[in-house]
Amino acid sequence: MKHFEISGWHDDSVKIEVWLDEKHYLERSDYKSGTVISHGFTDEKVIQDFPLRGKPVYLHVRRRRWYDKATGETFSYTYDNLTAEGTKLTPEFVAFLKEED
Known part of the structure; x- marks a missing residue:
């Protein structure tokens, strides 16, 4: 939950759905x-x-898009270490978090 916040959830008799949006957080170099x-x-x-x-x-995940006004580049951050000790991420989730836009 360091990088994402819950923007919604739904729990019924059949499934649980959670909507996650990446937090509005700039890396230090981009902020500077x-x-x-x-x-x-x-x-x-x-x-x-x-x-x-x-x-x-079901996790409905949206990564934040960033725009650099100086270069005209649009990008998203990637994450390498999102697992808590004793847990694992599915290969699909890891691939999603590492993909470039």
């Missing part, structure tokens, strides 16, 4: 440059996570 601004979100990816209380869990 003063030219990088938030530029919306990537398209939502739906990832099936491990079941919870016998129900499938």
